Amino acid sequence: MNFERFYENLNKFGKIGDQKEKGISRLAFSKEYYESIEMLDEYSRSKGFETKQDKVGNLFITYNPMNADKFLLIGSHMDTVKSGGLYDGAMGVIAALEVIESLKDNNITGDSGVIAVAFNAEEGSEMGGTFGSRTICNRNNLEDPELKNKISNYNLEVKDLEDCIINFNKIVGFLELHIEQGGVLENNKMDIGVVDGIVGITRYNITIKGEANHAGTTPMNLRNDPIRSLPEVINKLFGIASKYTHPFVMTIGDIRVKPGMYNIIPSEVEILIEVRDMLQDNIDEFFDKIKKFLENEIKDFDLVCNVEKPSVLLDKEYMEIVSKSCESLGYNYQVMSSGAGHDAKEISHLVPSSLIFVPSINGISHSPKEYTTPEHLKKGINVLYQSAISIIGGK
Amino acid sequence: MNFERFYENLNKFGKIGDQKEKGISRLAFSKEYYESIEMLDEYSRSKGFETKQDKVGNLFITYNPMNADKFLLIGSHMDTVKSGGLYDGAMGVIAALEVIESLKDNNITGDSGVIAVAFNAEEGSEMGGTFGSRTICNRNNLEDPELKNKISNYNLEVKDLEDCIINFNKIVGFLELHIEQGGVLENNKMDIGVVDGIVGITRYNITIKGEANHAGTTPMNLRNDPIRSLPEVINKLFGIASKYTHPFVMTIGDIRVKPGMYNIIPSEVEILIEVRDMLQDNIDEFFDKIKKFLENEIKDFDLVCNVEKPSVLLDKEYMEIVSKSCESLGYNYQVMSSGAGHDAKEISHLVPSSLIFVPSINGISHSPKEYTTPEHLKKGINVLYQSAISIIGGK
Numbered sequence: 001m002n003f004e005r006f007y008e009n010l011n012k013f014g015k016i017g018d019q020k021e022k023g024i025s026r027l028a029f030s031k032e033y034y035e036s037i038e039m040l041d042e043y044s045r046s047k048g049f050e051t052k053q054d055k056v057g058n059l060f061i062t063y064n065p066m067n068a069d070k071f072l073l074i075g076s077h078m079d080t081v082k083s084g085g086l087y088d089g090a091m092g093v094i095a096a097l098e099v100i101e102s103l104k105d106n107n108i109t110g111d112s113g114v115i116a117v118a119f120n121a122e123e124g125s126e127m128g129g130t131f132g133s134r135t136i137c138n139r140n141n142l143e144d145p146e147l148k149n150k151i152s153n154y155n156l157e158v159k160d161l162e163d164c165i166i167n168f169n170k171i172v173g174f175l176e177l178h179i180e181q182g183g184v185l186e187n188n189k190m191d192i193g194v195v196d197g198i199v200g201i202t203r204y205n206i207t208i209k210g211e212a213n214h215a216g217t218t219p220m221n222l223r224n225d226p227i228r229s230l231p232e233v234i235n236k237l238f239g240i241a242s243k244y245t246h247p248f249v250m251t252i253g254d255i256r257v258k259p260g261m262y263n264i265i266p267s268e269v270e271i272l273i274e275v276r277d278m279l280q281d282n283i284d285e286f287f288d289k290i291k292k293f294l295e296n297e298i299k300d301f302d303l304v305c306n307v308e309k310p311s312v313l314l315d316k317e318y319m320e321i322v323s324k325s326c327e328s329l330g331y332n333y334q335v336m337s338s339g340a341g342h343d344a345k346e347i348s349h350l351v352p353s354s355l356i357f358v359p360s361i362n363g364i365s366h367s368p369k370e371y372t373t374p375e376h377l378k379k380g381i382n383v384l385y386q387s388a389i390s391i392i393g394g395k
Numbered sequence: 396m397n398f399e400r401f402y403e404n405l406n407k408f409g410k411i412g413d414q415k416e417k418g419i420s421r422l423a424f425s426k427e428y429y430e431s432i433e434m435l436d437e438y439s440r441s442k443g444f445e446t447k448q449d450k451v452g453n454l455f456i457t458y459n460p461m462n463a464d465k466f467l468l469i470g471s472h473m474d475t476v477k478s479g480g481l482y483d484g485a486m487g488v489i490a491a492l493e494v495i496e497s498l499k500d501n502n503i504t505g506d507s508g509v510i511a512v513a514f515n516a517e518e519g520s521e522m523g524g525t526f527g528s529r530t531i532c533n534r535n536n537l538e539d540p541e542l543k544n545k546i547s548n549y550n551l552e553v554k555d556l557e558d559c560i561i562n563f564n565k566i567v568g569f570l571e572l573h574i575e576q577g578g579v580l581e582n583n584k585m586d587i588g589v590v591d592g593i594v595g596i597t598r599y600n601i602t603i604k605g606e607a608n609h610a611g612t613t614p615m616n617l618r619n620d621p622i623r624s625l626p627e628v629i630n631k632l633f634g635i636a637s638k639y640t641h642p643f644v645m646t647i648g649d650i651r652v653k654p655g656m657y658n659i660i661p662s663e664v665e666i667l668i669e670v671r672d673m674l675q676d677n678i679d680e681f682f683d684k685i686k687k688f689l690e691n692e693i694k695d696f697d698l699v700c701n702v703e704k705p706s707v708l709l710d711k712e713y714m715e716i717v718s719k720s721c722e723s724l725g726y727n728y729q730v731m732s733s734g735a736g737h738d739a740k741e742i743s744h745l746v747p748s749s750l751i752f753v754p755s756i757n758g759i760s761h762s763p764k765e766y767t768t769p770e771h772l773k774k775g776i777n778v779l780y781q782s783a784i785s786i787i788g789g790k
Contacts, residue, residue, distance in 0.1 A: 201611070214760055216596070217758065219578070230625075241615065253652070255650045257648070261648050265648075274610055339611030
């Protein structure tokens with residue numbers, strides 16, 4: 001494994017879209033995204049790899065010296081959020097590229113070829129997150145007329161999505177190296193996180209209703225002000241959430257006051273809530289408790305579920321392979337769940353998949369301040385490399 | 396006094412801009428505003444009154460049978476908020492028109508003439524509230540370059556504002572009949588409110604600061620979430636406010652969460668607060684207490700004052716005249732402060748001014764649901780009429 005080569009490539013391809021203090025913006029389907037994919041494609045061909053870009057902007061770089069008919073897929077996404085960092089996504093793509101370059105340098109061959117993949121649109125577009133990987137997995141609802149509309153904004157038709165679907169009978173599995181985007185590994189002084197599952201996400205909106213009125217002329221005792229109930233509701237949300245243990249997280253992401261002017265007593269307050277956990281039962285129980293509380297304590301309210309994405313368990317055998325790679329390399333690791341969705345979540349529905357985390361300094365991501373130390377990057381790539389060799393039976 | 400005529404005129408002139416269930420929108424400087432002013436002007440001339448429109452859209456209708464060189468001004472504003480009601484403003488204008496029509500019908504003359512006035516832009520435009528009355532009182536800052544910019548949107552120059560200034564040596568006083576826009580009179584079963592002053596208004600923003608982070612990957616114990624402090628701050632605001640008595644009112648008009656997405660732990664929460672009272676000392680003490688609380692309990696915050704408008708006391712002799720009119724007519728009345736600013740507030744700086752309230756059903760205003768009973772309207776106009784006769788020494 002050639003860390004200097006990896007680091008140079010990460011800084012070359014991963015900085016496309018860099019706006020300095022405003023961070024890196026390489027949005028899905030953007031000019032910057034396609035520029036990075038073209039450069040990666042050209043670099044890979046110059047190194048003797050076969051490459052292929054599909055119609056939704058995914059790039060596949062194939063190492064297959066033995067003309068095997070099965071492949072291990074390794075990679076992540078090349079798109080970023082707006083004003084993102086260098087590591088979220090690109091690090092895993094360039095690490096996958098480094099793995100096949102190292103396999104080639106060392107003439108390692110096995111039962112399967114290896115494909116390094118750069119996915120498009122993991123971070124979200126009109127079509128939602130993980131669109132690139134979702135498309136190759138045939139996990140879009142191709143009958144959805146809204147999808148047709150949305151993809152037409154990118155000059156795509158349903159036929160194009162169909163052309164992107166991969167025959168997963170030819171894929172033995174998937175490995176993804178990614179930054180943790182949280183502070184658990186750093187806090188526990190761990191080098192590597194071996195992910196056992198990706199949490200489910202449920203979102204609800206609570207609306208507390210009152211009556212709008214003139215803030216100057218309505219005496220305090222004649223008001224029906226929904227803000228009066230807000231502290232009790234917020235405290236209840238955090239109070240009930242505190243009964244559950246990690247990876248359970250509850251976030252109040254927004255509070256919307258209508259009409260939202262200094263001189264009008266609000267008519268309603270809406271609270272946007274997201275809960276994530278591995279156990280859907282915990283999530284459902286949490287919102288049941290909230291519902292009972294609202295029914296008992298708040299006269300006039302709405303409680304509406306907006307999103308429910310189930311959790312996903314990752315392959316135990318692959319976790320074992322990754323853990324053994326960490327042990328053989330002498331790295332500290334811990335088994336943990338992922339609080340965020342990733343391309344591995346889509347692919348895990350079809351073939352054994354593993355998600356490997358390296359620490360994020362201060363748990364920061366989606367920010368120009370996103371950082372992972374070179375030492376941890378090196379360890380992450382070594383684990384990815386060793387795990388890939390194990391899976392393909394490389395010699 | 397001819398109530399049927401008043402009621403017909405109110406429904407004729409006051410419904411211009413009616414959008415049925417969406418309420419009446421006759422915004423300052425709008426086509427609808429000028430249509431109503433033109434129709435009022437034409438009607439008044441047809442009744443034999445002299446009229447004058449000034450350059451900011453105020454309309455003056457003069458009754459002066461004895462060619463007096465002093466005038467009592469009576470009126471209110473003709474503009475409405477967006478989706479407003481029939482009564483806020485227009486009722487006071489049409490009542491003033493009815494007063495001069497009745498004086499004429501009954502051949503009542505006195506030491507002064509009477510001018511019924513319809514003001515523009517009381518409800519607020521780029522130039523702030525009470526712009527029409529402020530302009531005739533020469534209470535704009537004509538040196539302000541921003542004002543120049545703002546009025547240019549209405550094809551106005553500073554010279555035009557100067558042309559609107561009235562010589563208040565010729566004005567003996569001002570009477571304004573207005574709906575209460577609160578629930579005090581209805582609650583106390585009163586016919587009339589005799590206003591002794593208009594509260595001062597102070598606005599502050601509190602910003603509680605935290606650190607944005609990924610809502611899926613950041614464990615609950617590693618978060619610096621400003622929403623956690625929000626209940627304590629809101630409870631403190633209402634708690635301290637409850638120590639003061641009416642007319643003191645405290646309103647949290649908006650809460651702004653940044654960045655405001657389901658999946659991001661907020662970086663900051665901003666709370667918009669407005670306090671009104673007759674005593675500025677109370678308002679200042681309130682915010683002093685809030686500041687001490689924030690310094691002691693909230694690590695990282697901002698507290699910024701945005702608006703401070705002093706309270707205004709109204710003329711005692713005029714209050715006496717209005718109260719005696721109520722008594723002579725056998726109406727229930729109470730002395731009260733106004734929680735809202737009105738055209739009378741501007742004019743009270745120059746000549747004795749009185750503000751007379753009639754009840755608002757359910758305290759509702761700035762809404763299509765705004766309503767005052769015909770019985771209360773009749774009583775209000777009678778008080779206005781009697782008070783005007785007293786002031787001009789009418790016979």
